[in-house]
Amino acid sequence: xxxxxxLLNPLNDENPITVQVLGICSALAVTVQxxxxxxxxxxxxxxxxxxxxxxxxxxxxxxxRIRIIIQLVVxxxxxxxxxxxxxxxxxxxxxxxxxxxxxxxxxxxxMGRLEAFAMSNKPVxxxxxxxxxxxxxxxxxxxxxxxxxxxxxxxxxGYQLVPQSFYDHGYSDNGMMILPxxxxxTVGIIxxxxxxxNRKLIEK
Amino acid sequence: xxxxxxTYTYIYSTVIVLIVATGLAVVASxxxxxxxxxxxxxxxxxxxxxxxxxxxxxxxxxxxxxxxTDSYTLNSKGEKVTGVDPFTINLRAEMKKKPSARNLxxxxxxxxxxxxxxxxxxxxxxxxxIWGYVSFRKEAQVQEGIPHYxxxxxxxxxxxxxxxxxxxxxxxxxxQNHFNGKKVFNDQGxxxxxxxxxxxxxxxxxxxxxxxxxGTITSKGLQAMLDSCLVTYQNYFKSNN
Numbered sequence: 001x002x003x004x005x006x007l008l009n010p011l012n013d014e015n016p017i018t019v020q021v022l023g024i025c026s027a028l029a030v031t032v033q034x035x036x037x038x039x040x041x042x043x044x045x046x047x048x049x050x051x052x053x054x055x056x057x058x059x060x061x062x063x064x065r066i067r068i069i070i071q072l073v074v075x076x077x078x079x080x081x082x083x084x085x086x087x088x089x090x091x092x093x094x095x096x097x098x099x100x101x102x103x104x105x106x107x108x109x110x111m112g113r114l115e116a117f118a119m120s121n122k123p124v125x126x127x128x129x130x131x132x133x134x135x136x137x138x139x140x141x142x143x144x145x146x147x148x149x150x151x152x153x154x155x156x157x158g159y160q161l162v163p164q165s166f167y168d169h170g171y172s173d174n175g176m177m178i179l180p181x182x183x184x185x186t187v188g189i190i191x192x193x194x195x196x197x198n199r200k201l202i203e204k
Numbered sequence: 205x206x207x208x209x210x211t212y213t214y215i216y217s218t219v220i221v222l223i224v225a226t227g228l229a230v231v232a233s234x235x236x237x238x239x240x241x242x243x244x245x246x247x248x249x250x251x252x253x254x255x256x257x258x259x260x261x262x263x264x265x266x267x268x269x270x271x272x273t274d275s276y277t278l279n280s281k282g283e284k285v286t287g288v289d290p291f292t293i294n295l296r297a298e299m300k301k302k303p304s305a306r307n308l309x310x311x312x313x314x315x316x317x318x319x320x321x322x323x324x325x326x327x328x329x330x331x332x333x334i335w336g337y338v339s340f341r342k343e344a345q346v347q348e349g350i351p352h353y354x355x356x357x358x359x360x361x362x363x364x365x366x367x368x369x370x371x372x373x374x375x376x377x378x379x380q381n382h383f384n385g386k387k388v389f390n391d392q393g394x395x396x397x398x399x400x401x402x403x404x405x406x407x408x409x410x411x412x413x414x415x416x417x418x419g420t421i422t423s424k425g426l427q428a429m430l431d432s433c434l435v436t437y438q439n440y441f442k443s444n445n
Contacts, residue, residue: 032368032369033368033369036368061207061216062207062216063207063208063212063213063216063217064207064208065208065213066213066216066217069217070216070217070220073220073221073224074224076224077224077227077228080228080231081227081228081231084231084232084235084239085231085235087235087239087242088235088238088239088242089238091239091242091246091261092261099365152369153369175417175418178368178369178370178418
């Protein structure tokens, strides 16, 4: 029951982006199109889960004074491994993500979860917490990229969705949607809708 | 064991660094051959794309050996240089040299009855390098003074980190198709390259294509890349009459 809670809680009540307000920067950068957003979400989930697991396994041996450095070394190691594997086996996807995979190292969710959870919890729980938070991040990324790609480019996952007849009648793609400021506004709208449904998130 | 002590901290950090470094070295060297193969296949696919040959990672090598009949390295005078493999030339390094000292790769292809030459290009975009391949169809009949290799048959462009949805669109077919049939030498046989024009190119002009809206700097970089790379081949084009 507690384990299920660890997996599902970050999707809504403790969502890393909309509630904890972490990982915003990468959410703005990679959500212009859906495909890179999905691979980014998967990569972050893998790195969060395994770095949580490794740090949790060693949590009683890590010297407190250099704990942040040790966490960074573990995260950097995993990110480089993920990047190398993508380059060797799914070359076309790795090219689409280019610099963004390397930027996972600076993702606030990772350090946040390592400090707040993995340093004081058992390995299995930490692993599930990592998967949950990665999924919560991915959920927002995919929603955001869906909205941005649909209104910004008229397509979803690269497939043209807005019919040509719309364009013939004067419809045009919203160029603002492609730019980062609109991503921030869209995140704001998602937060607004989420709090409209989930009243306990509203601060008194 | 006191995990607060200096000695423990030093030993711990040394061990962690050694483990991580060894791990990364093993992963990197184990995956290197697969990665190099991917890069080689991608290069062959890019050359084929500029010739309008659709390929995937599986059949690229077979199609490459089918269509590409010859490849050689040239100097700026248009003469063949021996002893340099055109496939492995690092364009980034070549572009840093003076135009007269560059090794220029060229790939000859045959498709149907026509002969083509594919020229690699390399330049700067907004956020990083951009590169591509331009294929020219050899014309049987040309006016006096105009090279046989003048009309662009197809292009392929790619980039390292241009803005998605904006400058990154240079690798999309809708943009690349504009280049088909454009010319690089004018009626007097002077090298003019292709201009990437912001705000609407003249559709009747054989030397202009539309820039990408929102990708002005990338478009300008692309124009500069075509100009600076293709100009070094003009002696080769002219000598092919």
